[in-house]
Amino acid sequence: MRRIPPLKAKRAIRGGSASALWLRLGSIVALALCGLLLAAPASQAQNAGGLGGFLQNLFNFGARPAPPPAASNASLRERAHKAVRKRQDFVPSTATRAPGTPGGAPVVKPTFFISVLGDSLAILAAQGLSDAFADKPEVAVTDLARDVSGLARNDYYDWPKAARDLIAAKTNIDVAVIMMGINDVQPLKDGDETLDLLSDKWRAAYGQRIDALLAPFRDAHIRVLWVGLPPMRDDRLNVQATALNEIYRDHAGKDGATYIDIWDAFADANGQFAAFGPDVEGQNAKLRNGAGGIYFTKTGARKLAQVLEPDIRRDLEKSKPQDNFAALPPDVEKEASAVNEEIRRELGAGSERPGAAAPAPKPLAGPVVSLTARPTSPGGALVNATDAGAIRTLAQQVYAAPAGSAPSPPAGRADDFAWPPAR
Incomplete structure (x- = not known):
């Protein structure tokens, strides 16, 4: 027999062992596939397209199944961020409708009118009053x-004439607020004569213009609040403002107006100018503004209105109908009196005619009756025998009754509860 060389024998052994190994691996894979096919439920195999579908899903080859419907094909991100409809609380229709429209809030027409006259300080005062009464x-x-x-330059603007025109036009005014003076610290021209500031002639001519401004309101019975000037940062202007306030206070009192002093509301502890101070809520805030601190900030204008509010609100309350009843016209009141007279006649109460004798007034207290004195007849006479017997019998019943109990009532009286009742 032919012998194989050693080297070739080793190669043959290696080749044979490799073939056997691959056969074993193929068998294991085949067994595994059969086990998976047998273990998978029939419904899953049907849904996956049988064996072909299973192999397609396992090895990712062949035609893919049709995509699911569009509703279930949304990505996870889209479904996670899908807008959720929020549950809204009930909103009344009045909150969504404009005032005056059907279902909206009623439109309240103004019934109390405030007119503000003056210079640039009065403009700020009007703004503060508008904020103060914004809720009304x-x-x-x-x-x-x-x-x-x-008032010093009536050639630029004539305030007395403007007041006369305002009243002649029958403008609705319940309260007039006047504030001016920062433009009047200058010489005043009276006819052909120029008067020096705060001289005696200047004061007299300036006071006459104040009277001319207030006269139309006084004749029309319109309440006027004349607002004084606040402290000024400049010392010279501060002295002039003090002098003007004295003139305003004097003439306002003579012409029936009310002078409103606001000096302390905008001054420090020493009565001098202060740019900062407590606002309407008591918090420290900037109140004055502008060159020289003459003007008011928005907060300062609101504080100025706070000083005016008490007088204005009193007039506002007076303007409202008392007890929601309006005074009856004379003819209606006369007819109501006739109806009342007819009712009294039908009830037999008598009539209250003019000139008829008035009924005697009722005394504050009745006659004094003693509870311990001996009983007497009218006129102070002693009681007779019959009355004395009745009183004696009653007293015996009271004293004979047990303590805390009332005497027995007479037989047959309403409070006699004896049974059977007396006939």
Whole structure:
């Protein structure tokens, strides 16, 4: 027999062992596939397309199944971020409708009118009053102020004439607020004569213009609040403002107006100018603004209105109908009196004719009756024998009754509860 060389024998053994190994691996894989096919439920095999579908899903080859419907094909991100409809609370229709429209809030017409006259400080005062009465639609604030105006230069703007025209036009005014003076610290021209500031003639001529401004309101019985000037940062202007306030206070009292002093509301502890101070809520805030601290900030204008509010609110309350009843016209009141007279006649109460004798007034207290004195007849006479016997019998019943109990009632009286009842 032919012998194989050693080297070739080793190669043959290696080749044979490799073939056997691959056969074993193929068998294991085949067995595994059969086990998976047998273990998978029939429904899953049907849904996956049988063996072909299973192999397609396992080895990712062949035609893919049709995509699911569009509703279930949304990506996870889209479904996670899908807008969720929020549950809204009930909103009344009045909150979504404009005032005056069907279902909306009623429109409140102004019934109380405030007119503000003066210079640039009055413009700021009107703004503060508008903020103060913003929650009261029945109050109307009208800004009639003119910048760079005053009483010293009636050739620029004549305030007394403007007041006369305002009253002649029958403008609705319940309260007039006047504030001016910062443009009046200058010489005043009276005819052909120029008067020096704060001289005696200047004071007299300036006071006459104040009287002329207030006269139309006084004749029309319109309440006027004349607002004084606040402290000024400049010392010279501060002295002039003090002098003007004295003139305003004097003439306002003579002409029936009310002078409103606001000096302390905008001054420090020493009565001098202060740019900062407590606002309407008591918090420290900037109140004055502008060159020289003459003007008010928005917060300062609101504080100025706070000083005016008490007087204005009192007039506002007076303007409201008392007890929601309006006074009856004379003819209606006369007819109501006739109806009342007819009712009294039908009830037999007598009539209250003019000139008829008035009934005697009722005394505050009745006659004094003693509870311990001996009983007497009218006129002070002693009681007779019959009355004395009745009183004696009653007293015996009271004293003979047990303590805390009432005497027995007479037989047959309503409070006699004896049974059977007496006949």
